[in-house]
Amino acid sequence: MNWYALKVYYNRTAPLLAELADTGTETFAPTDVISSLLFIRCDEQFILQFVDRHWKEVWLYRNPTSRTPAAIPDREMDVFRFVVTAGRQGLTLLGDDRPEYHVGDRVVVTGGPFRGAEGHIHRIKRDRRLVVTIRGVVAVATTYIHPSLLKKATD
Secondary structure, eight states: OEEEEEEEOTTOHHHHHHHHHHHTOEEEOOTTTOTTEEEEEEOHHHHHHHHHHTTTTEEEOBOTTTOSBOOBOHHHHHHHHHHHHHOGGGOEEEESOOGGGGOSOEEEEOSSTTTTOEEEEEEETTEEEEEEEETTTEEEEEEEOOGGGEEEOOO
16 A cells, blocks of 8 residues: 555546545545645555546656656655645645755754654745655645754654
8 A cells, every 4th residue: 555646637636535535545635735636545556547537637646767656655645744734824835846855954843833744944935944745746845944943864
């Protein structure tokens, strides 16, 4: 079981979520922040069948080299879910994840509403912000985080 990301077209997130709920499939849709993004936790066969049934409504994020569905690690998904749900008011959507968001030190937030979140620190509009990404899918930036609340992450 892995997480997979889908871009949803035509404001069809709610009907797709209802269909997936009927099957008991775990989902996450950050509709308050990114209305066109849907995450599904399933196996590769399920996601491929789902995309085949809904090919007019969704686009599946794939590995650029192998073209297989891009599996998102649980830890990466957990941090993304935590940041998106904890900081709805101060999040900035940076759009699709691009390599320039991966420069800089990887840090852990040690206090405040984002305590425990991991990501990279970048200056955006003269503020120091935590950028959390799901590689190849999306990147979001939190509100300002004071340097005293940051600690360098160990891999």
